[in-house]
Amino acid sequence: MTAVTVSEPAAPVPPVASAGAAERGRLPWKDWLIGLVLPLALALGWELAVARGWGNGRLLPPPSRILATLWGLWRSGDLIVHVLATLGRVAAGFFFGVLAGTLLGALTGYLTGARRLLDPTLQALRAIPSIAWVPLFILWFGIFETSKVILIAVGVFFPIYLALSGAILGVDRKLVEVGRVFRLSGWELVWRILLPATLPAYVLALRAGLGLGWMFVVAAEFMGASEGLGFLLVDGQMTGQPQSILASILAFAVLGKLTDGLLAALSRPLLRWQDSFKPEG
Amino acid sequence: MLLVDSLSKRYPNGHLALDRIGLEVAPGEILGVVGGSGCGKSTLLRLLSGLEVPTSGTVTLNGQPVRGPRGEIGVVFQEPRLMPWLSIRDNVGFGIRHLPKAERRSRTDEALTRVGLIDFAGAWPRELSGGMAQRAALARALVGRPSVLLLDEPFSALDALTRCDLQDHLLDLWAYDRPTLVLVTHDIEEALVLSDRVVVMQPRPGRILTVATPPLPRPRDRSDPLFEEWKRRLLGELGRASRHRTDGDEAFPAAAI
Ligand SMILES: Nc1ncnc2c1ncn2[C@@H]1O[C@H](COP(=O)(O)OP(=O)(O)O)[C@@H](O)[C@H]1O
Ligand SMILES: [Mg+2]
Numbered sequence: 001m002t003a004v005t006v007s008e009p010a011a012p013v014p015p016v017a018s019a020g021a022a023e024r025g026r027l028p029w030k031d032w033l034i035g036l037v038l039p040l041a042l043a044l045g046w047e048l049a050v051a052r053g054w055g056n057g058r059l060l061p062p063p064s065r066i067l068a069t070l071w072g073l074w075r076s077g078d079l080i081v082h083v084l085a086t087l088g089r090v091a092a093g094f095f096f097g098v099l100a101g102t103l104l105g106a107l108t109g110y111l112t113g114a115r116r117l118l119d120p121t122l123q124a125l126r127a128i129p130s131i132a133w134v135p136l137f138i139l140w141f142g143i144f145e146t147s148k149v150i151l152i153a154v155g156v157f158f159p160i161y162l163a164l165s166g167a168i169l170g171v172d173r174k175l176v177e178v179g180r181v182f183r184l185s186g187w188e189l190v191w192r193i194l195l196p197a198t199l200p201a202y203v204l205a206l207r208a209g210l211g212l213g214w215m216f217v218v219a220a221e222f223m224g225a226s227e228g229l230g231f232l233l234v235d236g237q238m239t240g241q242p243q244s245i246l247a248s249i250l251a252f253a254v255l256g257k258l259t260d261g262l263l264a265a266l267s268r269p270l271l272r273w274q275d276s277f278k279p280e281g
Numbered sequence: 282m283l284l285v286d287s288l289s290k291r292y293p294n295g296h297l298a299l300d301r302i303g304l305e306v307a308p309g310e311i312l313g314v315v316g317g318s319g320c321g322k323s324t325l326l327r328l329l330s331g332l333e334v335p336t337s338g339t340v341t342l343n344g345q346p347v348r349g350p351r352g353e354i355g356v357v358f359q360e361p362r363l364m365p366w367l368s369i370r371d372n373v374g375f376g377i378r379h380l381p382k383a384e385r386r387s388r389t390d391e392a393l394t395r396v397g398l399i400d401f402a403g404a405w406p407r408e409l410s411g412g413m414a415q416r417a418a419l420a421r422a423l424v425g426r427p428s429v430l431l432l433d434e435p436f437s438a439l440d441a442l443t444r445c446d447l448q449d450h451l452l453d454l455w456a457y458d459r460p461t462l463v464l465v466t467h468d469i470e471e472a473l474v475l476s477d478r479v480v481v482m483q484p485r486p487g488r489i490l491t492v493a494t495p496p497l498p499r500p501r502d503r504s505d506p507l508f509e510e511w512k513r514r515l516l517g518e519l520g521r522a523s524r525h526r527t528d529g530d531e532a533f534p535a536a537a538i
Pocket of ligand 2 (some may be wrong): 322324325
């Protein structure tokens with residue numbers, strides 16, 4: 001047989017060196033700067049207004065005073081204590097929530113029997129606003145770390161559970177059939193098809209779960225804590241110091257964005273194959 | 282030898298998709314299967330591949346019954362069905378994942394070279410055109426050197442130019458180790474360009490109406506008057522198949538032309 005010659009008319013694809021390597025989904029730094037214009041202008045405007053006496057800075061302190069408060073907390077070492085306390089609770093709650101959500105989501109997605117048995121109950125539990133559990137958790141576990149971590153874990157659990165079990169059910173039947181043609185074993189099917197196919201939805205769910213974790217840590221720290229950014233919020237209210245509240249809010253914003261960006265950055269190399277939506281850090 | 286004996290398939294909803302199909306396909310033969318949509322072509326192919334179990338009757342390959350997917354039987358679907366998370370090279374290597382790494386690599390690259398995609402080995406499936414993706418699917422099916430390759434309307438989603446190109450290309454690939462090909466298509470011209478024999482099927486229930494053995498020299502020339510003549514003849518058979526209704530258990534010996 002002669003060598004095969006192939007003539008694909010006008011191949012619409014770049015050669016392989018650049019194919020697949022193109023990094024996408026990142027904002028160029030100019031767009032970044034443009035996004036900063038509005039918040040900076042508002043901050044500067046308010047600073048100026050308070051300095052000139054046009055506005056009253058007592059209830060809404062100017063940025064300089066918020067930053068000074070943060071700086072003071074940093075100097076005294078309190079900021080680190082609060083940040084670490086909150087971060088630790090979110091991390092522990094996120095860990096257990098992800099663990100349970102992943103196990104149960106995978107189980108109910110993969111096994112019809114497990115789905116019939118567990119899903120109705122879990123769906124019913126989901127209908128309960130998680131904060132409603134707080135009194136019960138406090139009765140059972142006291143007001144210390146355990147009940148806080150459990151509350152956060154409950155908040156993290158549901159998006160992970162729902163997304164994973166739904167994603168497994170939604171895996172393209174046609175690809176599973178390719179797996180059958182090549183006689184994949186049950187574990188190979190999970191590892192080679194179900195896992196990569198559900199990864200995009202899973203990563204999005206992790207990020208949604210983390211967001212909820214940050215939300216619930218505030219609620220958890222409201223229910224009584226001697227340290228943590230949520231405690232700082234309550235303390236600022238009690239002592240009438242809005243700059244302390246705003247400093248805490250600022251710290252929440254920075255930490256939330258940083259941890260979400262970390263998750264996005266860690267998952268990005270695994271999702272480069274994706275054609276459709278692009279996870280954004 | 283691929284042997285189909287009195288093969289029937291009734292779906293759970295009661296629909297009789299295939300009714301007592303009998304076929305013998307010689308090693309290395311290219312068998313075309315044509316028929317209107319809904320006459321059971323895909324069902325037949327899925328039974329041959331072991332993806333579906335028959336209601337009655339048997340499929341045997343070289344004396345062994347086919348009861349599930351087997352390594353000697355390759356399948357190409359209408360869509361490429363590449364794993365979007367694997368590079369083209371890993372997609373093709375998927376077919377021989379149990380081989381040692383070095384051998385897998387050399388055989389994968391050989392298959393990619395044959396289908397003309399070696400320069401795209403590192404690309405993602407989404408970066409390929411429809412024709413290229415289908416060639417990758419061909420490479421994936423052939424890299425394990427199956428003795429039977431089943432193709433279910435593999436080129437029907439492609440534009441006419443790419444389709445002709447891939448038909449010729451399939452023959453080139455076939456020539457390397459001459460597997461048995463069973464090619465389902467609704468395109469008579471495609472069946473005539475490729476097949477040694479052409480099976481015409483009729484619907485409700487799915488049966489074989491005619492088995493034609495067009496005596497056309499290879500390589501086949503689409504503008505040859507004899508080719509045209511056979512095209513007309515098979516079109517007539519297809520028309521007959523769509524008008525045809527058989528009921529009950531009446532005898533239905535497949536005609537040969
Ligand atoms: N899974 C199924 N369940 C019920 N009926 C089916 C199923 N698959 C196919 N059929 C029916 O069987 C008949 C043959 O289908 P198919 O083999 O796909 O035909 P073709 O490939 O020739 O178009 C059709 O009438 C179709 O509706
Ligand atoms: Mg079909």
